[in-house]
Amino acid sequence: MVRIMYRVLYPMRTYLIVSGRINEEVNIMTADWVMPVSARPFITAVSVSPRRYTHKLIKRYKEYVISIPTIDMLRDVWIAGSESGPEKIKKLKISFKDPVKTSVPLIKEAVANLECKVIDEHDYGDHTLFIGEVLYVHYDKNVFKEDDIDLRRGFLAHIAYNKFITFREEIFMP
């Protein structure tokens, strides 16, 4: 029953969560359970299992970065989601760049990075929901406009396990 409960809310977008500290310990985790919860101020929620190393790092440093991968990063998205712990970082092709408001590194290859500071957290069932205010957004201006995005970049969504999809470029207006 639980797997079907999941399934009906999918496909869901897939994001990368970066946690830790530059030049100390850094981890990257793939996460589908990411969303905005407030517009002004702009606040996000991320649900993370306590079994993940990322959980420990967000608890410790009270900061995280949401990175937006595209389909050309699929291999890294899969490794970051299917392996736990910072050893996997060496297997990834991504590179880091410096944040401006927090101390969590950004992913250079991502089309956007949101620097978030934890303002609250709650344990629900088998996960912890971290609530993070967005302090700064870095984004590719060729991809994101105020009311538009470049769908040709292949934004990733997750169906189940190792099955991923992307969007059609046709826009529907009611």
Added chain:
Amino acid sequence: MVRIMYRVLYPMRTYLIVSGRINEEVNIMTADWVMPVSARPFITAVSVSPRRYTHKLIKRYKEYVISIPTIDMLRDVWIAGSESGPEKIKKLKISFKDPVKTSVPLIKEAVANLECKVIDEHDYGDHTLFIGEVLYVHYDKNVFKEDDIDLRRGFLAHIAYNKFITFREEIFMP
């Protein structure tokens, strides 16, 4: 800056939130800010502005239903998202059916309905985050399988304002 913060997390899936009571007061609202937060038990989070009538109904009855619309329901999704208050219900083509664990009606035309009972709520910024345990899931067995979904049904995602998209049917495996 806020609009760009939004934009970088989009496209996001679009869902319908039903609230209220059968034969009393019922409302339907389109919502993008919906996600799972725990697998076992299966718990969802929905972020709702206090300006929405749905906010009042969830506060009052402590229950909501998440319905999964497809692209053939786009007109109704747009009305439910752009108009506030239960008067809009008369304009919708959808019909209701009875729930089994809560007293919130389900949407017959939706490919799935999740009956949720509020277990917690928090105000963050300009929204309230409702946390709801899923008590029952109704779904179309032709659309959802344990590890697969029928993408031909046209699951909806939202880009901005009145721009919606759906998914390509090609599946990528890393």
